[in-house]
Amino acid sequence: MKIVFANSAWVTAAEWLILRGGSWRSVRLRVRYGLFFHPLAGPVLVDTGYTPEALTGEGRSRMLRLYGALLRPELNAAEQVLPVLKRFGLSPDDVRTVIVTHFHADHMSGLSLFRNARFVASEAAWARVKARTPRQNIRHGVFTELFPADFEARLDRPSAKRRIEARGSVPGGADLFGDGSAIAVDLPGHADGQFGLFFAGLERPLLYAVDVQWLLAALTRDRTPGFPATLIAEDAAAIEPTSAMLRGFLAAGGEVMLCHDPKPTAYDLKTSEREAG
Numbered sequence: 001m002k003i004v005f006a007n008s009a010w011v012t013a014a015e016w017l018i019l020r021g022g023s024w025r026s027v028r029l030r031v032r033y034g035l036f037f038h039p040l041a042g043p044v045l046v047d048t049g050y051t052p053e054a055l056t057g058e059g060r061s062r063m064l065r066l067y068g069a070l071l072r073p074e075l076n077a078a079e080q081v082l083p084v085l086k087r088f089g090l091s092p093d094d095v096r097t098v099i100v101t102h103f104h105a106d107h108m109s110g111l112s113l114f115r116n117a118r119f120v121a122s123e124a125a126w127a128r129v130k131a132r133t134p135r136q137n138i139r140h141g142v143f144t145e146l147f148p149a150d151f152e153a154r155l156d157r158p159s160a161k162r163r164i165e166a167r168g169s170v171p172g173g174a175d176l177f178g179d180g181s182a183i184a185v186d187l188p189g190h191a192d193g194q195f196g197l198f199f200a201g202l203e204r205p206l207l208y209a210v211d212v213q214w215l216l217a218a219l220t221r222d223r224t225p226g227f228p229a230t231l232i233a234e235d236a237a238a239i240e241p242t243s244a245m246l247r248g249f250l251a252a253g254g255e256v257m258l259c260h261d262p263k264p265t266a267y268d269l270k271t272s273e274r275e276a277g
C-alpha cells in the first residue's frame, strides 16, 4: 500500500518550548498530512494539514484570525492538499475517506473541500465539541467554523469497527478497513480524542503518532517538554505514558512518524512524485 506524507505549512517555534532542555533557537516545524491508497477504499487522507480556510479565508471569525496572527503558519503552496491530490491525478471529489486524527485546525481545516468523503473521527470527542460553547471549544483548540455543516451525518465511527488486539507495546485499536492495513490507535494526552494510525503490515511497521510530541528527539532522547507545553495539552498526565509506549515501539524496531518533526522521512513527498502505486 503506497503511503505518502506532505507538508502543508511551516510553523516556527522556540526549541525550548517543545523539547526539554532545548535552546532558544527557533525550529521550523512541518505540518504534515498523509495520503494512502487503499486497494478497496481508494485514496484516503490522514488529516488535511493547514489549508487557506484556516489562515487566509475571508469569512474567518475574529478568533480564527487571531489564532493565525499568533502562530503565523506559512502555507506551503506546492504541498497543499489540492495540488498534491492533482499530482496523483485526483480531484477532491475522488476522496471518499478522510481520517481526522483530532480536531485542531492544523489537522482538519480543509474538511469542507471533500464533499464525497466520510470522516473517520472520534465520536466521543465530537460529542464533547457539540456540548461546549464556541468559546470553550477554542480553549480546547477547536474552531467549530471549520467543520462542514453535515459533519455528523458523515462521521464514520472507529468504535463501530472490528477491534484488533495489542501487538507488542502498541495497544489494540480499530481496524479501519477490515483488513488490518490501518489500525486507529488511541494516543491520549495532546488533544481530545486523538488517535494515530498503525500500519502494521509494512516491512518496518509504521505508527503515525500525530502530535504525541512535536519532535522525535523528545521520544528518542527522552526529552519530553514540561511546562508550558503541558499547559496546552488536553490531558497532560497521559503524555508521558503515551510517549513511553512509542519509545517501546521504537525499541522493538518500529518506525514512528510525527506531524511536526522537521526532519524529512522516507514517506515525505518527493518533489517529482506523480503516480499512485
Ligand SMILES: [Zn+2]
Pocket: 102, 104, 190, 191, 211
Ligand atoms: Zn494538535
